[in-house]
Amino acid sequence: MRNRSTTRSPHRAALTAALAAAAAAVGLALPYTGGVPAAQAAVRKHVDSDYTLLRRSPASYVIGTAYRGWTVDIQGDPQGGYRWGHIYGDLNSCLWIYDGAASGDEAHANECGDPVTMPTSEFTNGQIGGGTSDGATVTTVAGSGCATYDGSHITGYGNVRPWAVPTAPSAPLNTQVAIGQTVLWRYVSRDGRYVMVRDPRGGSTDGVGLQSWYFVPRGCLPTTLP
Structure with missing residues (x-):
C-alpha cells in the first residue's frame, strides 16, 4: 500500500493563501463598532432642553417626558422630526423623542432594535x-x-x-x-x-x-x- 503524501500541491497552497488574504481584506474593510454592525450603531446624546415630550410614534400620543441631562441613545434617521431611541432617566424604555431636544455624538450600541409604533x-x-x-x-x-x-x-x-x-x-x-x-x-x-x-x-x-x-x-x- 502506498503512503499518502501530506504535502499540499503548489496550486492548492496558492489558492489557500489567496482566500486567506481576501478574508483579511474584508475584515479590515469593516469599521469596528464594539461588536455592533455599523448600520445598527446608535449615538449617545443628552437632553439639553428643560424637558421634551416622548411619543408612541412620530408626532403621535405623548406617553412620557425626558428632562434636561437625561441620556438618550438615538438610532436611525429622523422620521417626521422625531428619532427612535433608548430613553434612560426613570423610564429606561425605547420611545420616540423630538429630534432637536438632545445633543452629543458618542457612538454607542443599539439596544432598541428596529423602530416601532406602540399600539x-x-x-x-x-x-x-x-x-x-x-x-x-x-x-x-x-x-x-x-x-x-x-x-x-x-x-x-x-x-x-x-x-x-x-x-x-x-x-x-x-x-x-x-x-x-x-x-x-x-x-x-x-x-x-x-x-x-x-x-x-x-x-x-x-x-x-x-x-x-x-x-x-x-x-x-x-x-x-x-
Whole structure:
C-alpha cells in the first residue's frame, strides 16, 4: 500500500493563501463598532432642553417626558422630526423623542432594535378622549387619590409608564390647574390609575418652562369622561 503524501500541491497552497488574504481584506474593510454592525450603531446624546415630550410614534400620543441631562441613545434617521431611541432617566424604555431636544455624538450600541409604533392597546385601557391630536375638555374634581401641593392646585406627573401594570408615577409637577378648572384629557393609562391631560394654560411652551402635557391621578377627573 502506498503512503499518502501530506504535502499540499503548489496550486492548492496558492489558492489557500489567496482566500486567506481576501478574508483579511474584508475584515479590515469593516469599521469596528464594539461588536455592533455599523448600520445598527446608535449615538449617545443628552437632553439639553428643560424637558421634551416622548411619543408612541412620530408626532403621535405623548406617553412620557425626558428632562434636561437625561441620556438618550438615538438610532436611525429622523422620521417626521422625531428619532427612535433608548430613553434612560426613570423610564429606561425605547420611545420616540423630538429630534432637536438632545445633543452629543458618542457612538454607542443599539439596544432598541428596529423602530416601532406602540399600539394604543399597550398604553391605554381603551378610553381615549378628543380628536386626532388633542384631548376633550373636562372639569377637574377632588376625587380619591387626587393630591394638591398647596390645597387647591393639582399635583401632576411627568411620567407614570402608562404601559406598565401597575403604573409607576415619577417626576412630580406643581401644575397650574386648580380643582374645578378644566383640562383636556387624552387617554387613561392601561391600568386605569392615571390620565394624560393637556393644560391649555401652558400654551406652546414645549421644551421650556412648565410642561403642558402630563399625567394626573384618575381621581382628579369625574367618573364618566366626556
